[in-house]
Amino acid sequence: MFSTGRRALLRLAPLAALPVVLAGCAAGSSAADDDTVAVLASFYPLQFVAEQVGGDRVTVDSLTPPGAEPHDVELSPAQVSRVDRADLVVYLSGFQAAVDDAVAQTAPEHVVDAADVEDLLTLEQEGTESHADEVDEHGHEEGGALDPHFWLDPSRMPAFVDAVAAELSAVDPEGADDYAANAEALNARFEDLDQRYQDGLATCESRTFVTSHEAFGYLAHRYDLHQVGISGLDPDAEPSPKRLAAVEDIVREEGVTTIFFEQLVSPKVARTLAADLGIDAAVLDPIEGVTGDADYFSIADDNLAALRVALSCS
Ligand SMILES: [Zn+2]
Structure with missing residues (x-):
């Protein structure tokens, strides 16, 4: 009982030290240094969407370092605790096992899982040359495994963009109009890109x-x-x-x-x-x-x- 109480005290102490003004901010549980919504994305394309949709109202961090290959990312205990403290976690389940584990462990209140939004395909359905005789250590090519790389089809991005805007609005209702406007502008860019690909190819x-x-x-x-x-x-x-x-x-x-x-x-x-x-x-x-x-x-x-x-x- 003593240790439980002590742990609770330790957890409360940093909060008590925060300036009172934070209590009035849009996202009371923000882990960012300022009063923006703290978004934690698991890797780049998701981070990019969160930044574009969130604009000035959010601070976006990524669990995958810039320029790093995201497939086999590993998370430190400190990074797992960032998952716990984020106002919104944006990830793709089934892609990065360490992130899946961190989300399961910390059960963040606000999450966008791109796999819930996108109708992911298996490799066989994509016209991909499959070669089941080869073992892939990263879960890419096991028979019937879902292909994570939906972001390489720009026409699939708006569904994900809208999901991020909706969840940001749930975290920060005052920003809902901004998020909707940013999402619309971003989706127009994805639609343009899709058209350029259609024309160009x-x-x-x-x-x-x-x-x-x-x-x-x-x-x-x-x-x-x-x-x-x-x-x-x-x-x-x-x-x-x-x-x-x-x-x-x-x-x-x-x-x-x-x-x-x-x-x-x-x-x-x-x-x-x-x-x-x-x-x-x-x-x-x-x-x-x-x-x-x-x-x-x-x-x-x-x-x-x-x-x-x-x-x-x-
Ligand atoms: Zn990949």
Whole structure:
């Protein structure tokens, strides 16, 4: 009994020290230093949406460090406690096991799980070249596993944007009009981007693209392309000789001009394969993290340009 009471006291002490003015703020339980709503996103595209929808009223942090590969993120006890203290947690269940565990453990009051909003597809349904003989340590390619990468299809983003706006409004009702307006503006940008992809990929000499990271199933599904994946996500995992031979056959049969790789994991396999086949290697970014001035839209436009070159689109 003593220890329970002591723990409660320790938990209360920092709150008692806060300035009284905080009691009147929009989000009384805010973990941010100011009176903004503290949003904790699990990785970049979700963070980007929360920032755009929340605007000045929110402070958004990400559990995945900038520029880091989010698939195998691990959380420190301090990060788990940030999940507990956030006013709103935005994540994608089934994508990052450590985040799923932290959410289950802390049971935050306000959560947006993108998997509740998006009708996620399995790899087989996406026109993805599946290769069940290869074991992927990151849960990507197990038979029938859901593909997490919905954000690479811009037409899927508005449903998620609206869910974030609705939950922010539940946390901070005074900001509801702002959140709705920001969501509408952001959704217009996603709709524009979707139209640019539709137009830009409508007429191409090839519709098959080869990529090291099989992240582009939703993109392929939306724009009637065919993704051929070389290996799983683990930068240290070498694809089997059998898989490499199969990809080489597809490259020759379909006249593939480019092997795509991503910046957050080693391009070694993709570069070696491209060199062996005498074709190009180029970046196709799964938008799982950003560096420098890049953001979701700038990377998506870079990806479209890269696909148009590789597929000889007119
Ligand atoms: Zn991925």
